[in-house]
Amino acid sequence: MANAGGVAADQLRAFIERIERLEEEKKVLADDIKDVYAEAKGNGFDVKVMRKLVSLRKRKPHEREEEETILDLYLHALGMAGPVSEDA
Numbered sequence: 001m002a003n004a005g006g007v008a009a010d011q012l013r014a015f016i017e018r019i020e021r022l023e024e025e026k027k028v029l030a031d032d033i034k035d036v037y038a039e040a041k042g043n044g045f046d047v048k049v050m051r052k053l054v055s056l057r058k059r060k061p062h063e064r065e066e067e068e069t070i071l072d073l074y075l076h077a078l079g080m081a082g083p084v085s086e087d088a
Contacts, residue, residue, distance in 0.1 A: 041047045056064055075081035 037047045037050065040050060059067075072081065
C-alpha cells in the first residue's frame with residue numbers, strides 16, 4: 001500500500017470504488033421502484049397512498065398506533081375530524 005501523507009491510498013481507493021458501485025446499484029433500484037409506482041398508477045392506484053402504506057409497513061405496530069393516536073388527537077384539536085366517540 002502506498003502511503004501519501006499518512007493515508008493508505010490503495011485502501012482509500014478501494015473504499016471509494018465500493019461506494020461508487022453501491023451508489024450505482026442504489027440508483028438502479030430507485031429507478032426500478034419508480035417504474036413499479038408508474039405501473040401501479042397506470043393501473044389506477046393512488047401512488048401517494050401507496051408510498052404512505054410502504055412507509056407505515058416499515059414501522060413497528062406500536063409506533064404506527066402511537067402516531068395514529070396523536071394524529072387523531074391533533075385532527076380533533078383543529079376541528080378536522082368528527083367528535084370523539086363515547087365508545088372509545
